Amino acid sequence: MGKNHIIAIDGYSSTGKSTLAKKLANELNFIYIDTGAMYRAVTYYALKNHLISDRHFDKDELIRLLDDIVIEFKKNPETGHADVYLNGKNIEKDIRQMEVSNFVSHIAEVPEVRKKLVAEQRKIAQNKSVVMDGRDIGSVVFPNADLKLFMTASPEIRAQRRFDEMKRKGMEVNFDEVFQNVKKRDKIDTEREDSPLIKTDDAIEIDNDSLNEQEVFDWVMKQVRKKNIISGQS
Numbered sequence: 001m002g003k004n005h006i007i008a009i010d011g012y013s014s015t016g017k018s019t020l021a022k023k024l025a026n027e028l029n030f031i032y033i034d035t036g037a038m039y040r041a042v043t044y045y046a047l048k049n050h051l052i053s054d055r056h057f058d059k060d061e062l063i064r065l066l067d068d069i070v071i072e073f074k075k076n077p078e079t080g081h082a083d084v085y086l087n088g089k090n091i092e093k094d095i096r097q098m099e100v101s102n103f104v105s106h107i108a109e110v111p112e113v114r115k116k117l118v119a120e121q122r123k124i125a126q127n128k129s130v131v132m133d134g135r136d137i138g139s140v141v142f143p144n145a146d147l148k149l150f151m152t153a154s155p156e157i158r159a160q161r162r163f164d165e166m167k168r169k170g171m172e173v174n175f176d177e178v179f180q181n182v183k184k185r186d187k188i189d190t191e192r193e194d195s196p197l198i199k200t201d202d203a204i205e206i207d208n209d210s211l212n213e214q215e216v217f218d219w220v221m222k223q224v225r226k227k228n229i230i231s232g233q234s
């Protein structure tokens with residue numbers, strides 16, 4: 001068996017990380033892991049259990065209950081991609097709602113939550129070739145990843161992209177609410193104490209404002225070949 005490979009994709013929200021990650025995983029026959037979905041799953045759990053709201057956040061109780069939170073990914077035959085499950089229930093659609101987006105950065109600030117999810121991310125990737133996207137993949141989860149990408153784009157373009165995506169899915173959304181949420185999450189994600197979003201020195205920056213989806217993909221595939229990352233080992 002050849003070496004397993006890890007491609008880490010970090011960056012701000014709605015910069016096209018998951019689109020790129022899915023295309024790469026398909027092309028290379030690697031497993032795709034959306035770590036944002038894991039933080040969203042914990043947030044969904046906290047909301048359902050009334051541990052977080054506009055007025056309060058019962059962090060200690062969430063930490064106490066962390067062992068009860070079981071997150072899994074299972075392939076959806078219709079989309080060909082993995083859906084996220086919380087304690088056996090498919091919550092792929094629920095975690096994309098604005099309510100979850102509004103609280104997820106606060107949940108992602110809690111060191112105990114990060115510790116649990118980072119351990120699970122490392123476990124999922126054991127003995128596999130993976131494309132993993134998030135905020136701390138190249139800096140914390142896999143500092144020795146074979147290829148590290150850091151994606152950026154202006155907040156306006158990112159908010160528009162997320163707004164269009166939610167509309168397409170038939171969700172009730174307001175552009176300003178999405179825009180404010182993007183800016184608020186950037187601030188919390190980059191300024192938090194534990195594992196803030198940073199570009200590591202060895203990560204390659206991709207500005208998604210100036211390149212289209214195909215151009216980004218073609219350019220990244222060149223980097224993949226340069227690094228001798230070989231497909232078909234998932």
Ligand code: DC
Nearest residue numbers: 013035036039104108134135136185
């Ligand atoms: O990629 P996303 O928008 O679904 O991520 C949701 C939130 O989860 C994001 O605002 C920050 C947090 N997150 C994180 O802190 N670390 C990760 N590896 C992935 C996501």
